[in-house]
Amino acid sequence: MAASIEKIRNIGISAHIDSGKTTLTERILFYTKRIHAIHDVKGKDGVGATMDSMELEKERGITIASAATYCEWNNHEINIIDTPGHVDFTIEVERSLRVLDGAILVLCSVGGVQSQSITVDQQMKRYKVPCIAFINKCDRSGANPFRVVKQLKEKLGHNAVAMQIPVGLEAGHEGVVDLVAMKALYFDGDKGETIRVEEVPEALMEQAMEKREILLDAASMFSDELTEAILEEAPISEEMLIGAIRKGTLERQITPVFMGSAYKNKAVQPLLDAVTQLLPCPSDITNQALDLDQDEAQVELSSDPAAPTVALAFKLEDGQYGQLTYIRVYQGTLAKGDTVVNVRTGRKIKIGRLVRMHANQMEDIAEISAGYIGALFGVDCASGDTFTDRDLNLTMTSMYVPEPVISLAIVPKDNKAEINMSKALNRFSKEDPTFRTFVSEETGDTIISGMGELHLDVYIERMRREYKAEVTTGAPRVAYRETITRRSEFNYTHKKQTGGSGQFGRVAGYMEPLEGADFEFVNEVTGGAIPTPFIPACEKGFRNCLAKGPKMEFPVTGVKVVINDGAAHSVDSSDMAFxxxxxxxxxxxxxxxxxxxxxxxxxxxxxxxxEYQGAVMGSLNQRRGMIVGSQEEGPMCVIESQVPLAEMFGYSTVLRSLTQGKAQFTMEFATYRQVPQSIAEEIAKKREEEKKSVA
Structure with missing residues (x-):
């Protein structure tokens, strides 16, 4: 870790499912000489891509857990995190973007901006991550990279500017024209490792000049020197142009777009050049922590390795040697033998073994300095904990964790499976904040909750493989909620007389629906009708009712309670009574x-x-779906809809049979909405049956 901080890049590779993120990472590792042979995600050799180190990932051909690695290119050190595309594993993308300085947004040249691209883009916005775009799969039939550039502008609101134009598309995709240097680049050799630089072909000259004009126009907004050079028609150096584009990229005002085909080994090296030239180094990004001694005032962190240490644990994994904690150091240096404090628990921790990750392999190192990502062994902490020097009391802001939307009951087969299952559940819920587990009070079943069917499927499969815990699953449960729809008043007196002092409390007021929040308590009692010390007890009593609604015992949301009158007794009133x-x-x-x-x-x-558009729309309508819109893009069509989660179980099988396996869908939580009366009656009937069976 000897590079200066200007030569470090922390980047993530994120995109919609099947856009080629893992394949792109594999090529990057090959060209930077981190690996010596290329293996494909669903390759015939059965080895699988380097970053998909989990057996399940190799079998399914998808990324489940984000994996970290690092490589060197042009004297720059690049730390890369390859993230999943499925919305079920959205927390993996979320926590990766939380600690990264820049990102590559990968898009398919046929599919363009897809639903998950939009979600990933929102996550980048949330953490203000500058990004460059890479339009992959230019060798596929139907490839149209300029349509994708247009979609980047229209659908995502990016100021997308092409940095290259393709030399040939589909089967004839040979290389790219670099619009900065105005040279054509071809990639020769078995693995595209030899770059041949030639003049721009005559046939493409007009298009190249036109696109370069657009690029100069966009970049001139960020450099007076460049604007002058354009006006005076002076020669424009590559450094001047790159400098202006870099400035725009760091401010998230420009998204430079690169093109190529990772699978066919075309144009990955220019993308690596762009990472070193355009994306930020750790000191270009302003990172802030909250000072707990100063009422959570924001404090700017410096990327100085000599400053007091501030580091964030952003991901946990249970390795064969104990808990592995991925950590990003924002300020100072973490060295072997140092003592730091976990701000959340206040406990001191001695740093033992420090490693650098390359997928599932690790390399021992002596220290991690500011701007680097590494991992610690044997440290007991939770995801999102901040470590600091003893004299600091700073915490990093936590990341956004979406609420789980689907639950399953799981039952272990025997006693041994039960012990292994509880070990697995402990580990999974610690590693993944979107995976929750609890025991149902009514049925005594163990319930697991997560972001979707695939999410829970993967964890059940991991229990079987990694923990030898055979479990059977019950019916999926949906996270229903209860709420009120109109204002109502209450005036309730609690009286209980037993021997000795009794209990007395009267509470009066009203409740009404509340938009955009779960619960609000307002005290409008005047004249001491309820003595002030008992007001918190009233609030606590109301809050305790929210976990189980009186209607069907679902959690209650969207209620505002106002108390404006009451009565107390000098002897019999108490916190309990109120x-x-x-x-x-x-x-x-x-x-x-x-x-x-x-x-x-x-x-x-x-x-x-x-051709399957009608059948798919019909299947969504049958599931109480509301079609929001559909867009035809070449041979494919994207149908957007809003469907109740309760109707989506097993939809992947239905969709496959309807479309001969050619369609795919993504789903993410949108909102809560009232259940139709007939469905509400069915739910009530089910609840009654459940209660009877328990009784």
């Missing part, structure tokens, strides 16, 4: 406020060949 009075008042007011059930609605995007 908590009980609040509970009674809630039950009284809730049933008068016309409670309804809400269900999670998913945003579903189906990509299908045009």
């Amino acid at each position: 908590q009980a009075a609040a509970r009674g008042a809630f039950l009284e007011g809730y049933m008068k406020a016309a409670p309804v059930i809400h269900e999670p609605i998913m945003k579903v995007a189906v990509e299908t060949p045009t």
Whole structure:
């Protein structure tokens, strides 16, 4: 780790499913001489790509866990995180982008900007990550990279500017024209490792000049020197142009677009050049922490290796040698033998073994300095913990964790499986904040919750393989919610007289629907009708009712409770009495406020060949879906819809049979909406049956 901080790049590779992220990473590792042979994601040799080190990833041909690696190119050190594309593993993308300085957004030249590209782009916006775009698969039939550039502008609102134009498309894709140097690049040799530089072909000269004009125009906004040179028609050096584009990229005002085909080994090296020339080094990015001693005031961190240490644990993995904690050092240096403090728990930690990751292989190192990503062994912590020097009390802001939307009951086969299952669940819920587990009070079943069917499938399969825990799964459960639809008043007196002092408390007020929040408590009591010390007890009593709604025992959301009157007794009133009075008042007011059930609605995007468009729309309508729109893009058509999650179980099998396996869909949580009356009655019937079977 001897490079200066200007020569470090921390980048992520993110995209929609099957855009070629892992294949691109494999080529990058090959050209930077980190690996000596190329293996493909679903290759015939059965080895699988380097970054898909998990057996399940090799079998399914998808990325499940983000994997870190590093390589060197043009005297720059590049730390790369390859992230999954499925929305079920969205937390992997989220936590990777949280610690990265820049990203490559990979797009398919046929599919263009797809539903998951939009989600990934929103995540980049959330963490203000500058990115460059790479339009992959220019060798596929139907490839049209300039349509994708247009979509980047229209659908994602990027100021997308082509840095290259392709030399030939589809089967005739040979290379690219570099619009900065105005040279044509061809990639010779078995693996495209030899770059041949030639003059721009005559046939492409006019298009190249036109696209270069657009590039100069966009870049001139970020450099007065470049603007002057254009106006005076002076020669424009490559350094001047690259400098202006870099400035625009770092401000997220320009998205430079590169083209090629990773699978056919075309144009990956110019993309690597772009990473070193255009994406930020750690000191270009302003990172902030919150000072816990100063009421969470924001503090700017410096990338100085000599400053006091601030580091963030962003991902946990259970390796064969114990817990492996991926860490990004923002300030200072973490060295072997140092003592740091975990800000969340206040516990001191002595740093033992430090490693650098290359997929699932590791290399011991003596220290991790500011700007680097590495990993620690044997440290007990949670994902999102901050480590600092003893005299600092700073914490990094945590990342956004979406709520789980689907639950399954799991039952172990025997006693041994039960012990292994609990070990597995402990580890998985610690590693993945979107994976939750709890025991149902009603049925006594172990319930696991996650982001989708595939998410839970993968974890059940991992239990079988990694922990030898054979489990059977129950019916999927949907995270329903209850809420109220109108204002209602309550006036409840709690009286209990036993020997000695009794209990007395009266609570009066009203409740009404609340938009955009789960619960709000407002105290409007005047004249001491309820003594001030008992107000928190009233709030606690109301809050305790939210976990199980009186209607069907689902969690309650969207309720505002206002108390404006009450009564207390000088002897018999207590915290307990007012908590009980609040509970009674809630039950009284809730049933008068016309409670309804809400269900999670998913945003579903189906990509299908045009001839199956009608059948797919029909299948979504049957599932209470609402078609939001459809776009035809060449031979394919994308149908966007909103469908209740309860209707989406097993949809992948239905879709495959409808379209001969040619369609795919992505789904992510959109909102909660009221359940139709007939469905609400069915849910109520099911709940009754469940209760009877438990009784």
